[in-house]
Structures are given as C-alpha cells and as structure tokens.
Amino acid sequence: MPHEPQPQPADELDAEAVRTWSSLALAALGRAREDIDAINVYPVADADTGTNLYLTAESADRALTDALTDTAPASLSRAVRAWAHGALVGARGNSGTILAQLLRGVADVLGTDPGEPAGAPAPGPGGLLARALTRAAEEAYAAVAHPVEGTMLTVAGAAARAAETASAAAGTAVDVARAAYDAARAALAETPGQLAALDRAGVVDAGGCGLVAVLGALWQALSGQEPAAEPVAGPAAGAAAEPGDPCAREEEGPAYEVIYLLEASAEAVAVLRERLDALGDSLVVVGGDGLWNVHVHVDDPGAAVEAGVEAGRPYRIRITHFGDARRHGRGERAQRAVVAVVPGEGLAVLCGEAGATTVLVRPGEAPAAAELLDAVRRAHAREVVLLAGGAELRAAAAAAAEQARADGVRVAVIPTRSAVQGLAALAVHDPDGSFDEDVVAMTAAAGATRYGELAVAESRSFTSAGICQAGDVLGLIDGDVAVIGAALAETAEAVLDRMLGSGGELVTLVLGPEVPDGVAERLEAYVQHGHLAVDTVTYRGGRYSAPLLIGVE
Known part of the structure; x- marks a missing residue:
C-alpha cells in the first residue's frame, strides 16, 4: 500500500515528515517523468532522465517504507539513512546517481548529532534543514568528477544558499523549505543561459527539473500546501545541435553507460576515480562507508568493469549502449534493441559490447520483473527483444514485457535456457530487418543451439x-x-x-x-x-x- 501523506506540524522534522517527503517526491516525479524525459539533452540526449530519477526515488521510498514498518523505533536518523541507502543501491543514470548523493548529504546531517560546540544552542529544525541542504549540495558537487554549471548541481547549490539565508533570518523549517524551492525554480529557469546544449534545444536542465519537483515535495510535506503545477516546456521547434559543435555530446561522446555498485575502501575508490576519469566522462561516484555507486560513460565497458574489480567487489553491473539513440536524433527512441539476462560479469561486458542492454544474474539472486522492466526502459527503443536467460525467469520476463507493452514498447521474449543460446541469438540479430523476421531468426538460432x-x-x-x-x-x-x-x-x-x-x-x-x-x-x-x-x-x-x-x- 502506498503511503498516504499526512499534514505535518509546523516547523517539525521527524521520521513521518521524511516519509511524507519521500512519498510526495515519488508522486511528483511520476507525474513529470515523461515530460522530463522529453527535455533530456545533456550530457547525453537519451531521453531517460525522468525515468532514472523516478526509479531512484522509487528504490529510496521502498527502503524507507521497509525501515519504518518493522519493529524498530521510527526515528528521524533511521528514516533518512534508510532513504539515502535505498537511493544509493537503486540509483539509475547520471541524474539518479546525483540524487542519491544529495539524499546522502541530507542524511549526513539529519541522521547524526549536529555536533555544536559546548555551550552553543542546538540549531532548530530550520537551521538543521538548511545545513542538510547545504551538505547535500557540497557532496553532490564533490561526487562529480567535472562539475558543469547549468545542471542539477547548479539548482542544488542555489537551493542551499537560499536555505542558509532563510535560516540566518530565524526562519522555520517551512520557511527554509520554501526558500530552497523558490531558489531552485529560479535557478532552473536560468540553466539555458549557462549551458549551450540547453539553449540550442530551448529547454531547461532535465535533472534540475526533477530536483525542483523533489524540493517542492519537501515544502509540501512540511507546510501541507501543494505547489502550483508547473508544466515542463518541451524542446523548441526545430532546435538541434549544429554539426561540429563541441557541446553536441550526444553525437560524439562515449558509446556506453556503465553503472555498478562497489564494495571497496575509500582509498581504493580514490584510485578508481582517476582510472575511470581517464577512460571516459560523466563520471559520478557516490556513497561511502564501504559501499559506492559508480557511474561513467566510456567506449570500453570492459575496462570500466575491470577497474572496479581491481578496486573491490563490483556487482549489479549495468551496461547500456546508447549509440542507437544518438543515431536516431536528439531524444528519439532507437527502433530496436536487445536486452540480455546473463550469468557472469564477462558475459555482461561481451553482450554490452555487442550493443545489448544487460542484466547481470548472480547465483541465487534471479532478477525480478521490475529489474527486467528497468532494463527494457534503459534500452530506450520502440522494439525490444528480451533474451530471458533461463526457464526460472520466464514469468518475470513475461510480466516485464506486459508492462513494457502498456508503455507502448513492442516486446518479444525469446525463452533462452542458457547464456550460450543468448549468444547465438545475439549473433544473428539484425536491427535493420523487420521485427518479426529478426525475432524468428534469433529464436531459431537459440533453439538450434x-x-x-x-x-x-x-x-x-x-x-x-x-x-x-x-x-x-x-x-x-x-x-x-x-x-x-x-x-x-x-x-x-x-x-x-x-x-x-x-x-x-x-x-x-x-x-x-x-x-x-x-x-x-x-x-x-x-x-x-x-x-x-x-x-x-x-x-x-x-x-x-x-x-x-x-x-x-
């Protein structure tokens, strides 16, 4: 059952307030998901920022709900830490990874003792919230290898500065939240003037748009007042990057997005950052306390995974090829893609290099329908061939395919029973032929193996x-x-x-x-x-x- 938001007492920050904030943020991102996807042009025009933010918020909300429904006391610290952890393990894409780090920054303040000097008065809820938003922005900037203004980082920084100003004027938590929300909206409106790719397309930053929705949910959770609906403006008619423009990164950037969770020390992660930074761009590493979420765009996904293996223990590896999205134009869907469920990191890299979106299976941890649906959405295509990978996954694959069809994606499930059958099917995949002929050929190749x-x-x-x-x-x-x-x-x-x-x-x-x-x-x-x-x-x-x-x- 989804959590029903309840009005909060004025100027109070507690576990229920965080739970309400999470629920409202998830709902707001759900409403805006498709519109945010449509304005996604930076750093890659793969039209999935809204979906990535929503899936990250969904993972965070699920973890928060689980933490507050067991027998442990529902403390503020417990709530924010569960919320941030859920975002970390479920972060999707560049924007979702940054959102996870923003929530971690919030948890670092709201989930610990404020640590005032002896004799100093403890900050009230307004001051504490301002500190949390400031820490969130600082940690998000630190997590991105090469911060760029005109993105959701800019929006987060503006919100934090406004929150600190409101707090210094003895503002309540509601005052601080409203100041942060208003400043975020103003900063978002200015992003096209800060980033050429946005200006050419006639849009604001997609990640920043999602962050405004999250901050609007914060103000609503504390005040009980619903923010006015703000339609997301779509791309300007005819707007497109000019040939040779160095900011048109969706045409010339790396071909793969690699994301994985990593168990490693902070020292090993520092070395990993340097290695990945040399391999590609859009590098974001978030987390701490031994668990990290790594996101990078590269041309050599195998090298990115290998770097993670040398740093620690990577898992939940996701490799997405977005060359098709680039070829089909800014923000448009590729015509066809393959999603492959594979049992092994090496196989995931192999299939990823062949152009497939992969789902890694670990022993005893078969992916659920939601994870398969996420992979279908990450493939970002009108037609998807799903190589299910085993008889035990057929029910989950069928459920994911049914939901994807409801989203308007044509999906065919090829019931492979072994990874070698998937490799055989992938070898004969013809993205330029008809969908039915391609599915028949891939099915025949798998069946003949x-x-x-x-x-x-x-x-x-x-x-x-x-x-x-x-x-x-x-x-x-x-x-x-x-x-x-x-x-x-x-x-x-x-x-x-x-x-x-x-x-x-x-x-x-x-x-x-x-x-x-x-x-x-x-x-x-x-x-x-x-x-x-x-x-x-x-x-x-x-x-x-x-x-x-x-x-x-």
Whole structure:
C-alpha cells in the first residue's frame, strides 16, 4: 500500500515528515517523468532522465517504507539513512546517481548529532534543514568528477544558499523549505543561459527539473500546501545541435553507460576515480562507508568493469549502449534493441559490447520483473527483444514485457535456457530487418543451439546419470546430468563427445573465473582433433558464471 501523506506540524522534522517527503517526491516525479524525459539533452540526449530519477526515488521510498514498518523505533536518523541507502543501491543514470548523493548529504546531517560546540544552542529544525541542504549540495558537487554549471548541481547549490539565508533570518523549517524551492525554480529557469546544449534545444536542465519537483515535495510535506503545477516546456521547434559543435555530446561522446555498485575502501575508490576519469566522462561516484555507486560513460565497458574489480567487489553491473539513440536524433527512441539476462560479469561486458542492454544474474539472486522492466526502459527503443536467460525467469520476463507493452514498447521474449543460446541469438540479430523476421531468426538460432554446463556437486544425490558424491564434476546436457566425472577437463571432453555426436559446426566455450586457460586450450585441441570441420570460440564468463558453459550449433 502506498503511503498516504499526512499534514505535518509546523516547523517539525521527524521520521513521518521524511516519509511524507519521500512519498510526495515519488508522486511528483511520476507525474513529470515523461515530460522530463522529453527535455533530456545533456550530457547525453537519451531521453531517460525522468525515468532514472523516478526509479531512484522509487528504490529510496521502498527502503524507507521497509525501515519504518518493522519493529524498530521510527526515528528521524533511521528514516533518512534508510532513504539515502535505498537511493544509493537503486540509483539509475547520471541524474539518479546525483540524487542519491544529495539524499546522502541530507542524511549526513539529519541522521547524526549536529555536533555544536559546548555551550552553543542546538540549531532548530530550520537551521538543521538548511545545513542538510547545504551538505547535500557540497557532496553532490564533490561526487562529480567535472562539475558543469547549468545542471542539477547548479539548482542544488542555489537551493542551499537560499536555505542558509532563510535560516540566518530565524526562519522555520517551512520557511527554509520554501526558500530552497523558490531558489531552485529560479535557478532552473536560468540553466539555458549557462549551458549551450540547453539553449540550442530551448529547454531547461532535465535533472534540475526533477530536483525542483523533489524540493517542492519537501515544502509540501512540511507546510501541507501543494505547489502550483508547473508544466515542463518541451524542446523548441526545430532546435538541434549544429554539426561540429563541441557541446553536441550526444553525437560524439562515449558509446556506453556503465553503472555498478562497489564494495571497496575509500582509498581504493580514490584510485578508481582517476582510472575511470581517464577512460571516459560523466563520471559520478557516490556513497561511502564501504559501499559506492559508480557511474561513467566510456567506449570500453570492459575496462570500466575491470577497474572496479581491481578496486573491490563490483556487482549489479549495468551496461547500456546508447549509440542507437544518438543515431536516431536528439531524444528519439532507437527502433530496436536487445536486452540480455546473463550469468557472469564477462558475459555482461561481451553482450554490452555487442550493443545489448544487460542484466547481470548472480547465483541465487534471479532478477525480478521490475529489474527486467528497468532494463527494457534503459534500452530506450520502440522494439525490444528480451533474451530471458533461463526457464526460472520466464514469468518475470513475461510480466516485464506486459508492462513494457502498456508503455507502448513492442516486446518479444525469446525463452533462452542458457547464456550460450543468448549468444547465438545475439549473433544473428539484425536491427535493420523487420521485427518479426529478426525475432524468428534469433529464436531459431537459440533453439538450434544445444547447451551444456559443468558444475560441481555440493552433496551426495541421485541424478539421471547415477549417484554422485560431493565434489564430483557434473556434466549437464540440455539441463539433465549426462556425465559424472572426477575432473573438469575430462568431464568436459565426455560432454563434448555426446553433444557433437549428433553433429555441429561451431562450439562455444564460456569459462568460469577459476578455470585456467590451459583447460580452454585442451578442449579446443580436443575438438579440432576429433571434429576437423568444427570451429571453436572461447570466452571468459567472469565472476558469477558457471565453471564451464558449452554451446553447439
């Protein structure tokens, strides 16, 4: 059940006020989402800023609701910290990542002791709120590698300065919130004069527009008064970047957006910032206390992920290719995209480099329909082919496809059962052909690919190939145990013999992170020796992938 906002007592900041603020902000972003998407021209005209802000706020609101519905006391500190953490783990895109850091700044003040010098009076709610908005703006600026004025950073800074002025005049929390909101609106109106890309398109900054909605929700939560509706003006007719304009970054910027959560020390993250800054642009790293959300635009997504691996433990890796959106013009949808669910960081990078939007699956953590729907929306296309990745994901994929169709996206789900089938389907993907023909060809390629997998038995059990003991290597073919062996290479050879017994032209090997290169070389030689007309290709599945996946086409 969504939280029903309740009027707050004047000049009071408590957990219920934060909960009301969150609920109202989510509702405001939901109403403005499509309009904000439509004016998104900087730093990349991929028309998803409104959606990214909404999804980030939704994750934050969900975490806040969960924190306030258990048995723990509903304190202000608990509320703001849960809210900020939810935004951090669910941040989407450049704007959502900055919003997450803004909420972290708020939590750093409202969630801790104000720390006044001995004998000094504690600040009232107005002073505390002003400090929180100031800290939020400072931390957001610090999180962005190269801050640019005319963006939501500018709007946040203007709001913070106005809040401090109102607080210095002994303003209440309501006064401070209203001053911040009014200043944000004024700053937003000035953004086209600060950023050439906005001026050419005849729009205000999309991220700043979303932040105004969030600050309007703050004032409403504290005052009980609803801000007047402010329509979002769309792009000026005929506005477009001129050829060769250095600000037209949607035409010349990096091809991929890479986002991941990272468990790492602050020292390792400092080194990571330098590495990623050299790889691309739009770098934003937010978080702290060992958990970070990393966002960057690069041409080499593999290098960006590898940098994260060297810094700590990256997960929830999302790689989005927005070359299609650039080719189809400012803010327009690509005609067709592929969303692939993959079990392994290496496979996610591989599919991302092939142009697919990826969803990484970790063992025991199958993505829900909401995560698949998010990936479909991130693909930003009129038509989407969804490679579901396994039988256990079919229900979630079907639900995501149904919701995407309600949003006006044509979606086809290809029921792959293994990552190697997804690779086969992606290899024949033809974005320039008809949608139906493309889906038929990809489905046929997936269906014609027999799949095998090697796994290690965790306990003694009965299988279709007999009784296995803990530690045995199991060779599965099309989902059933066909071979039980003692060593991975020998078991893989037995599986290959069975799979190639009925013919084949191409063997695909996907090696897990612990499998040495020598195993791949041995299996390639084995196939070449016994099946002269069969080619072999080998990939690294990366962390979270199975020890070995085999595909035979």
